[in-house]
Amino acid sequence: MTSKRITQHPVLDIPEGNNVSFTWNGNRLEGREGEMVSSALFANGVQIFGHHHKDNSPQGIFCANGQCSQCLVIADGLPVKSCMTPLREGMKVQSVEGLPKVPEDDNIPTFEDIDSQIKDVDVLIIGGGPAGLSAAIELGQLNIKTLIVDDKDRLGGKLVLQTHKFFGSVEDSHAGTRGFEIGHILEKKLAQLPSVEVWLETTAVGVFSDKVVGVVRENIKDENSGNKAYSKYIKIRPQKTLVATGAREKMLPFPGNTLPGVYGAGAFQTLVNRDLVKSSERVLIVGGGNVGIIAGYHAIQAGIEVVAVIEGLPEVGGYKVHADKLERLGVPIYTRHTVLSANGKDAVESVTIAQLDDKWKAIKGTEKTFKVDTVLIAVGLSPVNEFYLKAKEWGMDVYSAGDAQEIAEASAAMFTGKIEGIRIAKALGIYEGGIPDEWTEKAAVLKSKPGVPLSEEALSALRSYCCDKKKDSEGGSNDALDGRSVENGVMPVFHCTQEIPCNPCTSVCEEGIIKTQDDKITGLPYLTDITKCKGCMNCVAICPGLAATLVDYRKDGENPTVTLPYELWRDTVEKGQVITITDVKGNLLGDYPVERVVANKKKFPGTLLVQVKMGKDVAKKAIGIKFQKSPIESLDVPDTSALPDEAVICRCERVTAGEIRSAIRNGVRDVNQLKGINRTGMGSCGSKTCRTMVLAIFRDEGVDLKEVTERTDRPLFVEVPFGTLAGMKG
């Protein structure tokens, strides 16, 4: 089998891993020691992990996050989630065909007494992502006994997957630094704080009415187990609990939606950015929010073709700068489009999309089918809040931060984490002061939705506003904002036309001449004195939106040198190579040879500064370097997509939209009642995936959701073997 590893990446280092051999259904394969079994399989081109016991439908990865159980495989005789199981030398991995068989191991185990080993802590933090880490740092600085648990083998949560530069501001949220690096920075800070204990590979599995949180800690080696790694069930009794469990991806109902190859954009980022597996050759992305658009960008960085990003709304929901940078690379974004079906026998072979009318119905005749092997779903996130809600129900003193509290950017999660950390310290009586008002304000700003992109007219109004303001205060007469009318000297040009919480350009300017409107973090940038720019290029290098260039007229006024930011491979922009330059929307400006490439690996890792000489008529319009040269054509096939009712809603129990719809039409108004009719929501994921889709069908059927009784959630939230729960040794 061919290796599907990413061997070069413009931003990420390729780690040297130890190769181990394992078997897949008896065939010898190679993987990296300690990587997740799912990634090892993907790296070997395997994406069908088994077949469902009910209808023999092929099963593959879906959440890649330990939540959904779709990626079940048999490893050394036992069913395990492949996305959470590290690969070891000699592992025998098999697909799950139907129901797993119970090994006939009749040795009577010996047990530890779990109840005599309850661990008391002042604060338990569930989740070591941006929110949990930020809270732990605040608590650690106050020397409060804190335990932070995370189910992964490293801290950082979803920061680990984020190869792009963060928005926000430099001093508060590490703006301009790439997400995974922010994770390292927070981790290092935490390591200095002795009152904080970190348990990795530890999954919180349930919270109980006796105010106990049950966790399963993997890979424990002690004298009990004869130094063989085992999983241990541990009860924790916290005084305060912070739920910083992040978010899970929403799913869409469409025929073919459970074929291997349809999965979440977050799962994709895990495969591609964390595990450096080239999981796909060609993808289509459903959903034009930040997650979908960034996933598209990450795909290109991983060497994967992106057919398009489609979005149901008339505008993309993500930051415009993100969308622009993807379009500039040559990826079309189709708004007012939906996915009709994913097609294929055992895995995705193609996808059919169509345009939507004003009533959100697909317009006949607009169907297009593209050959793809992967459809990424990025239609929003839901808070992982079951722990919070249950703990609240049990009367525990529980807090939430980050996406578990409210879906927003990771920069906001760092703030809500800090705030909740301090709130907990106050509740413990250890911190006397208040929560800085500015934190609350900043958290609110960082959570804010992007503004409406400004038109050219509005932009020029803004420019003169800033000019006037400057004239008033300093009596100067320089062109402000970005000096569009000036054609001498050197200056940055900002292609930033939408208010988003982001201002690192103001922090890195060596001359201190970049400001944002009214000094707000969401304000658009402008220059206070264009004559002072020395051309240091810091603003170009740090801009997370890749929306700043530097235009330098000093050598040649007619053909100024334009410096463009670029985050793809160095070998595509070697000196002398001819590259295609675009404006902000991806319109072609022409082909130009590369004059020079500047990279400051230490200060601005992963960002190349590519210089070309362009005519002064287009120099200030230039911002993009086109990557995908020609658009990917749709296949010439008639629309054979299945009926929407064939979409699978409950993927664990294989319940279709049609079955749920018919139950609703027969009068069902209680989600719990659906279980007795068609088993909706009774599977291993605990309805984590289908919940919102089920409610959407009620809504589609004209049922007022106030009439609908929601399902009852109960522990466990993640499945745990009897042996572990019983305290089995080793």
Added chain:
Amino acid sequence: MAKNYDAIIIGAGSVGLPAAMSLGALGVKTAVIDKMPSAGQGENKHAIGGIRATHSDPGKIIACIRSIEIFSTWKETYGDDIEWLTGGYMFPVYREKEENLLKSFLPIQRKYGLNIDYVSPDVISEIAPGINRDGLLGGTFSPNDGSASPMNSAAAFFKRAKETGNVDFYFKESVKGIKATHASNSGLRADGSSSANNDSNNFVVETDKDTYNTPILIDAAGPFSRQLGEMVTVDSKPANLDIPVFPDSHEGGVTEPVEPFFKTMLVDLRPAQGSKNYYFYQNAHGHIIFCITPDPPILGFDKRETSLFLPQVASRMLNLMPRLKNIRVRRVWRGLYPMTPDGSPILSWNKDIKGLLHATGMCGQGYMLGPGLGEIISRMVTDQLTESDKIVTDEFSLYRSFGGEEALK
């Protein structure tokens, strides 16, 4: 305007649903009122699904043999898959104490038609592969017992009741008052029973939404029967009914599905620190479903899941069947057993308030007793009791001494 019915059942659960279905089939215009949002959402769905006629007393043996006939033929009769599985009940024995106890029941069990044998360890191992053979003396096995899905059954019984055309359901309605009026000319019989053909309204049932009139009121409120009893007034005076139903709670759980390797219900009667018996089986989908009896009992209405249950039940189950060790537990829940002082149900007309029928206090066996008792209830209401029914109603009378203790409760 008040709604008039021949009979009103309070509670759309393990007893109320099959009773409604049987009454509807006999043409009795019936209303079922439940505070929950849909059928079987009270304690019925907390049952783990075991259905046995393996009891130690005639009443329950008779009722459950009939229940098993109904459960086991449901799919072929009505089409809905309630996931019936004939897996039998197995009580493995490791101590003489349990051996003597179980053997002492055999004569009466057989007398009332139960198919049961005391079997050897080899037979047990065949039926329950991987069972701990160390010290295993033997055990009883009743092969006709089995299991089904309480949730599917509730949905199927609900559907069937509606299909009779005689049953209306009122969900999300809480009963707030029950007013009985004595009507001397109502045609009630001397023994306290009534006839559905009688059109006089003896009871006014007030809920938070509506008012209902009926000559027959059936209390199928399970753990809430005592509270329901306290609401009853006769001619505007409190009836001072004290229905001896006191809930305690048990916790149950379910695993991921695995390839079926046994289907019997295994009941280990031995006590241990903190618990009495526990039991588990593998259902039609391959899930292992399990439950334990806490000792001392957890009294009251609290149904919140605790952290004590899983380690406790898991270690006991693994001692009995070690190969369960790698099967993953999916979810747990706690449900109420509406207990009576002697551990036997109540199925009885109220002697003081004519037309009030108590069908409650099922002591955790409402699901398996329901269909059998439902038919008897319909025959009580329509005055068609059989000789065998009378054995049941005599045993489950509200006016018994409640002095004994049922051995296999």
